[in-house]
Amino acid sequence: MGNGGFDTLTLMLCYAMATVSFLPRSNTLSCSYLKFWENDARLQLQGDAEVLGSEIQVTSNREGKNNSYSVGRVTPLLTMHLWDKSSGKLADFTTHFSFSVYSDGVHFGDGLAFFLADPGLPLLNNITEGGGLGLVDGDRVLNSTQQYSFVAVEFDTFQNPWDPVDADPHVGMNFNSMKSNKTASWFADMSQDVVYNCSIEYNSTTLSLTASFTGYNYDKYGKIENSLSYQVDLRKHLPERVMVGFSAAAGYYFEEHILKSWSFYSSDLEIEIGHTSGDDNTVVEWLGIWMGLVVFLGLVCFVVWRRIKGKREVLELDLKMDDEFQKGIGPKRFRYNELESATSKFSESEKLGQGGFGGVYKGFLKGLNSYVAIKRVSRESKQGVKEYATEVKVISQLRHKNLVQLLGWCHREKDLLLVYEFMPNGSLDFHLYGNGFLTWPVRYNIALGLASALLYLQEEWEQCVLHRDIKSSNIMLDSSFNAKLGDFGLARLVDHEKGSQTTFIAGTRGYIAPEYVTTGKAYKESDIYSFGVVLLEIASGRKPIDLKAQEGKVTIVEWVWEVYELGEIVKVADPKLCGAFDEEQMKRLVGIGLWCAHPNYRSRPSVMQVIQMLKFEAELPALPKWLPVQNFYPSTVRINFSSSSNTLPITQEIL
Secondary structure, eight states, X not given: OHHHHHHHHHHHHHHHHHHHHHOOOOOOOEEEESSXXXXXXXXXXXXXXXXXXXXXXXXXXXXXXXXXXXXXXXXXXXOEEXXXXXXXXXXXXXXXXXXXXXXXXXXXXXXXXXXXXXXXXXXXXXXXXXXXXXXXXXXXXXXXXXXXXXXXXXXXXXXXXXXOTTOSSEEEEEESSSSOSEEEEOXXXXXXXXXXXXXXXXXXXXXXXXXXXXXXXXXTTEEEEEEEEEEOOGGGTSOSEEEEEEEEEEOSSOOEEEEEEEEEEEOOOOOOTTXXXXXXXXXXXXXXHHHHHHHHHHHHHHHHHHHHTTOHHHHHHHHHHHHHHHTSSSOEEOOHHHHHHHTTTTOGGXXXXXXXXXXXXXEEETTTTEEEEEEEEETTOHHHHHHHHHHHHHGGGOOOTTBOOEEEEEEETXXXXXXXXXXXXXXXXXXXXXXXXXXHHHHHHHHHHHHHHHHIIIIISSSEEEOOOOOGGGEEEOTXXXXXXXXXXXXXXXXXXXXXXXXOOOSBTTXXXXXXXXXXXXXXXXHHHHHHHHHHHHHHXXXXXXXXXTTSXXXXXXXXXXXXXXXXXXXXXXXXXXXXXXXXXXXXXXXXXXHHTOSSGGGSOOHHHHXXXXXXXXXXXXXXXXXXXXXXXXXXXXXXXXXXXXXXXXXXXXX
């Protein structure tokens, strides 16, 4: 094996021994259910909760059987270590879920809640008070000194005496009482088959509990987004270890509460063994430590075998990628055979599309009981490997409702595989230029969703993420036609105060900002430019570059700006809409798109300004009457586009 191999193995064995002594306990709780299935040992269903199809009906269907209470509760088998008494450390958590509420449209009650609670919370026996939503009952509904404490975000559909007079239905944040500490209006229509979405985050640094949720108002706005935030130290309300989940109740009147999907992620407190406050999960944690040691020793043997086979370079790449993925709190490693079987051996009939560095396939994973999208990249493509590694580094750490969720990964020999949530409605460009059709309310909501994703990437995450390839084909649509930005293979991370990076030119023709081409320097504003082009696509149904344009304006920015100069913005509207659009929203979308695509990057808006204007919370600026002159491609830079792709090559040639 040689001295090099012996030294490496010795170091790894020493590391393994050190791991036994100092390995921190894993206190995280994570789960991801795109769909549910019966007899899942990881979940506990109490009361009337049951799996029907691929969903959980939390309360039973008792339509026509009034005065027969129904309650249900859904919780994982494992609990979460929320905080540690000895160190005072407090965990973060994020959860996303979708659900529906249905009644006869006349009488309804009572609602559904996401909760964290003392694991000793009583079972659902002899519940007689629907207003407690399955968390409390009877005279304990308003008792703030509960024996078994809880914190809940409630979706309340029935007006109880303790509820706000003007908030029916509403979303509330509750602490050991069904009288909410803070509430917000919730536009819910229980008579319609509507799917609502909610994201709840807790930041242990700022002690901020935030819930973002959707509602519907069909008469005026269609889908409505709202949020609720409350500053609270959860250590003052909950024990160190808590159970999490959902509870719902239907009181005198019939109401169904259906959980359709759920994901939950909590951070690790990293409490060292020997310095803990103690809990009843010690055996499980020690078992996890020894299992981890066994896995690690197996990895050592794997290293030796790979060295014998002479594949050191490939191994180092694998280990680096594994390390990057393990930094994420959600994705898992899949077996190659599992993914191969899911796609019928990567059959052409399962191919969803072909990118510059590999194909994307539809697959059905039995373990998840759901369809997924599997991106297959070949190691033989050096740029493909680089993109794969970038996705490992970036997207596995990101969590936002408008970003495509990475479920896992796999790499074996020549194959690099990334597993994403499946987007049943495909990509935005298919509906704009293919056989699909998007109504105007859906288009405007897509613009809002994409803006929300960009705000997260540029301002809200710990680093600024430069996506560098925002385009309609990278914007996916879920079952409710919500926008989700994907493909982070060209992304780069920079510090917020820096906001730019000098790098090779990357991206797609028609979406690349002029300053990026001339300087090779990507800014946050460069992504704003690409975003602006997408907004113009959404409004007009026209591609970014049209070489056959009859009016002679090849780029969408030139064409729309000329129409703007003539004061005929409404003429930009996609003919597919047949005039069925909100004229004020159309003018706003086009105006914002042009402002974002301004040739001078210093004149472009921030994402927050964009969102305020899209929501009519701010006025549009006065744009120049004519498109400002800008030298897009100076003679000092030669850029060649591949004849088979609109994607730029990875280098720029200086003359």
